[in-house]
Amino acid sequence: MKVLLVIISTFALVSSYEEAADFDSFQKLKSLGVDISENDKAANGTLNCCFACDSLARSFGSVAVARAGQSSFEEWLSGFWSAQQSETFPACLFRPSNSEEAAAAVLLARLTQCEFAVKSGGHASFAGASNIRDGLTIDLASLNEVTVNEDRRVVSIGPGNRWHDVYSALEPKNLTVVGGRVASVGVGGLTLGGGISFFSNLYGWACDNIVNYEVVTASGDIINASATSNPDLFWALRGGGNNFGLVTRFNAYAYPQGLMWGGDRVFPIAVNSSLIRKFVDWGRGRNGSVEDPNGAVIISYSYDTASATWRAINSLDYAIPQPDGNHPAAFDSFFDMPSPVFDSTRTKSQSQLTLEWDAATPNGFRQTFWTLSFVLDERIISEVLQIWYEETEPLTRLNFTVQFPVLAFQVITLSQIEYMSRAGGNALGLPGSSEPLLIVNWTYMWNEESGDDKVLETYARVLSRAKAAGERLGVNHRYIYQNYASQVEDPINGYGPESKAKLLAVSQKYDPTGVFQRLQPGYFNLKGPPLSPSQAKWSS
Known part of the structure; x- marks a missing residue:
């Protein structure tokens, strides 16, 4: 009898959802x-x-x-x-x-x-x-639950939380979840778009660490999506964005975590060649990063308006705290460089680190994000940096009282890609990649609406030139990270035709009248970006 009940229960869990x-x-x-x-x-x-x-x-x-x-x-x-x-x-x-x-x-x-x-x-x-x-x-600001289950293995998180809220609630319990690195970023968008974390080499991306989604469908039904309940929807929500329903709760794996170590080391831009080489070596596992997955590395470049100088920034984060004045051995190569002009690396809480990341881009200014992906290669990093400098340097001479151009590089390591096959996989289309990939993120912050077209025209040219450079070097990759994409880019198409076809089928099943495709037009839906290049007068 118990066996029969288990079979009936299992059937109920995997039974097909259908609007009446x-x-x-x-x-x-x-x-x-x-x-x-x-x-x-x-x-x-x-x-x-x-x-x-x-x-x-x-x-x-x-x-x-x-x-x-x-x-x-x-x-x-x-x-x-x-x-x-x-x-x-x-x-x-x-x-x-x-x-x-x-x-x-x-x-x-x-x-x-x-x-x-x-x-x-x-x-x-x-x-x-x-x-x-x-x-x-x-x-969704009022849906701000952060509840740890009894065995401390899963945390229920409301989408109205921002990541600083989540980490601050979990730190007294010496726990964390895989989530965002910027304090004010929301739980929902980051997780549904993929979600890169300080701990992604240890545990994977945020979307690969969700046990269950509570979802409102287009019919107003409130259902669960997990590996055993509506598993096709579970797969689609892991990177497919807000195309299938409104997620009202995320149940995420919890991990033990106390203090960590991290911060930024800032250099004159003249060190860029050495920094790029060390970054690529780290991303390819040539200096022990595969054996020690506790670390995360970003290199970025920015223009400092106060000093009118271009800077190189090495962001280093590590899951284990370090004694004062020490750094993780996995980062030895990054410390074999000239003394930085600024160094904030030290042991601190995860929540504090997210506040430091947040401080550079406060609320209330005009913003733009753009992205591409490549096979990890030293040459494309150097070319993209040169293209970005050539195009943005004229912008720094415009009469903006606030402006902050940034170019950032980070690696999708092979260990991160391996986690993408967990519990049926995700929608991103990356499993099977045999080489680490490079995500490029161009951003710009400014304060004058009159400068909108000029900034966006410039960044559209940067994107076009970067694609051409990648084509010439043979390192272009179709993947577009949704959380960094501009309004004329198409992340869903970048997941590949097989993934896109499955996403369209899931959408048709759970939303047969297309509510989330027709009536929610502002973000990245399954048939294209919010703006086509022809609609954007500033797009090349």
Whole structure:
């Protein structure tokens, strides 16, 4: 009898999800606490975003809804990282207090055909990514649970958290999860897009460390996705972004963690050749990095407006604390260099380290992110650096009171790629890669809206020239890291045709009417980027 029950239980877990053929939005909304009047039902087809906002306020309280003219509207908008996002005015912002309220918001958007966006941390750079003009913005800030289960192996995390919140809650318990490296980045976007961590060589990416997702579907159902329950959706959410439903809880593997070691070493840019060589050696495991997976390394370049100088930065992070004045042996080669002009490496908490990363790019300025991937190669790093310098140096002479161009390189190591096969794999299309890969991330922060086209035109040229250099050197790779992509790049296409076809099939199964594809247009959906190059007048 016990065996039979196990079989029945297992069948229930893996049974296929399907929207009911007689699905009734009004009935489902009523079960979620939203009662639509008969008159309004009769007007179905003419209902709009204002009706959706009114219904949410009436059903869940006016304090949960913010509209233009209210102090809460400006306050909630200020929580977006980039000026482009905070200057986008929705019809209203809604803060659900639980999964059922989030489900009601999705259903009301579907009923009224109101375009919507979903905000976790709001750290995307371009307008529309997690806030939508004249539509419904669902702000998940109140879904901020951080709960450790009894055996300390799994942490339940609400998408309204930012990573500093998560680490601060776990540090007293000497635990951590695989998550973001910047304090103000939200849990939801980073994890659904992949999620590179300080500990990715030890444990993989954030998406590969999720045990279960709680998901609101386009039908307003609240379901779980794991290796045994809706496993196709589980696979798709591991890198496929916000294309399949609204995730209201992430259950993540927990790992023991106390203090760690890390920081930045800043040099004059003249050291770039030596730094690049050491970085490539580290990424290829030539100096013990394979044997010791506790470390993470980034090299980056920036322009310091205060001193009008170009700088090279070596960011080094290590999972194990070090005695004062010491560094991990795995980083010996990086310390065999001239003395830096600045050095913040020391033992500290993970939460403190994320605040240091956060300080360089504060809220409230204009931002842009761009990315490409290559096979790890010293030549392409040097060429990309030269291209970026040639194109951005003229920008530094513009009359911006604030500007901060940055070029960063990091490695997708073979150990990270191996973790991508865990529990059925992820959607990123990288398992099977035989060589480490290089992610390039170009960013720019500035304060003058009048400079938007000039900055974006410049970075579009940088991207085009970098692709051409990679083609000439034979090191281009199709992968585009979603969390660094600009609004004209197509991360889903970069996962490869097999992965994209599977993602489209999952979308059709869990969202047959295309709610998350048609009504959530601002981020990276399955059929293309938010803007095509032809729509962007500044794109080459």
